[in-house]
Amino acid sequence: MLKFFSVSLLIQLVLSCQASSANNTISIELRDSCPPSFELTEQGVCKLVNLYQQYDSIQNVGVGGLQSALSKGRDGFTPNEIDLGRYLFFDPLLSKDGSVSCASCHIPEKGFSDDLAKSVGIGGQQTTRSAPSLWNVGFVNKLFWDARAKSLEEQAVGPLFAKNEMGNDAANLLKGLRANQTYVSLFKQTFPEHTQIDLAQVIKALVAFQSSLISLNSRYDQYAHGYHQALNENEIAGLNIFRSFVARCAECHQPPLFTNNQIAVIGVAEKNGDEFDPGAQITFNASKLRGGFKVPTLxxxxxxxxxxxxxxxxxxxxxxxxxxxxxxxxxxxxxSLQLHWHIWEPNLTDKELDLVVEFLGALTDESLVPRTPRVVPSGLPVIDVKYQQNQQEQQ
Incomplete structure (x- = not known):
């Protein structure tokens, strides 16, 4: 009887601590200013501004024109929506067991990817593909490797509720957020017309943050806008090879996004003899797209x-x-794959290959990396670095 009492008491204490933790309010103030690349309008929303907007030319398909207009990017979100999305993105509370966040697979310092051949979700479950970069996702309408999402709203739902990623469901997600007084306050500040947190608000905030991930300030961009000293001699030579009709890299990786937002079948094998991934064939129910994947940004x-x-x-x-x-x-x-017609045999020399690689390094732009929160409303670890290292060692 005494043993039963002590166990019962222990359970009550644990539940009490969990409830106390959930109700604790962490002092967080949302930003009232727009992130870099955006300006605050009179309507109180953030408008995207970049130098590519000065061009009105249609992309020079096939030759990689440097001064080409961008497609329309997502904007029109309030500073509060963007910053709330930032906290949600880094908070493991969004996963079923509180072990992983969006940022666990999309780490800012790693190009919003994670250094893994196949990303890892809750319980150490391995996903089927690598984590694509999130830079400039606000400009595209095909998301995931197999292009199964047509909007950031669709994309945001996927990892949250995938059993081998964040493993959550709508009811449990909202329960956790509504039990956290910090989030209740932040959502009320961001969406004052709503009486309680709902899934649409969560998705909107995540979309707002991801839309703010703009990378258009690399040395290549400076070169494209007229400052030709931004690239060295080798990088310029690599760019010219990249754009040439021999290499044809720019046919699919078109500047300035360095993707054409299309599907390509390139015939890459699976790693370690894994079962062949049909890719976009499943998304579009089209045999000609077997083994096809979205052209990633470079x-x-x-x-x-x-x-x-x-x-x-x-x-x-x-x-x-x-x-x-x-x-x-x-x-x-x-x-028997229908390979994209741009996949051929350019027969580049070793020197030319080296020059292309050197040019690709000029596409690095970390000047506008958003700040990783020091603390998130749940109080959970923001990014579990040790967890990431363990997963890398296992792979």
Whole structure:
């Protein structure tokens, strides 16, 4: 009887501590100013501003024109919505067990990727693909490697409720947020017309933050806008090879986003002999897209190894060389893929490959990396670095 009482008491104490932790209010003030690349309008929302808006030319498809207009980016969010989204992005409270956050797989210092061939979710579960970079996602309407989401709103829901990623469900997510007095206060400040936190507000805040991730200030951009001393001689030579009709890199990785936001079948094999990934074939129910994946941006590419959807290459030079080794050289036996017509045999020399890689380094731009919160409303660790290191060692 005494033993039963002590166990019961222990359980009550644990539950009491959990409730107390949930109700504690952490002092957080949301920013009332817009992040870099945005200006605050009279309507109180953040408007995207960048030098590419001075151009009205249509993208020079196939030649990689430098001074080309960008597609319309997402903007019109309030400073509060963007900053609330930043706290949500870094808070493990959004996962089922409080162990991972959006930032666990999209780490700012790693190009908003995670250095893993296949990302890891709750309980150490491995996902099926690598984490794509989130830089400039506000400009595109095809998201995930298999392009299954057409908007950031669709994209945001995916990882939250995927069993092998954050593993949550809407009811549990909202329960956790509503039980946290800091979040109750922050949501009320951001969405004063709502009486309680709902899923639409969570998604809007996450979309607002991700839309603010702008990387258009690399040395390449400075060169494109007329400051030709921004690139050295080798980088300019690499850029010219990249844009050439021989290499054809710019056919798919079109400046200034360095993606054409399309699907391409390039014939890369799975890593370690894993089962072949059909990719966009499933999304579009189209056999011609078997093994097809979204063309990724090359912005901050030097920061986002390993490369390809399956993390095949740990070195950028090897990833570039893949396209030089001959059309279909990695297509698995038994697979008949409709390879993209730009995948051919450019026969670049080793020196030319090195120059392309050197140019790609000029696409690095970390000048506008958002600040990682020192503390999040849940009080949980912002990014579990030790956890990340353990997962890297296991892979």
């Amino acid at each position: 912005r901050n590419i030097a920061k986002t190894a390993p490369y390809m959807h399956a993390g095949n290459f740990t070195d950028l030079r090897d990833a570039v060389e893949f396209y030089n080794k001959g059309r279909g050289h990695e297509v698995p036996e038994g697979e």
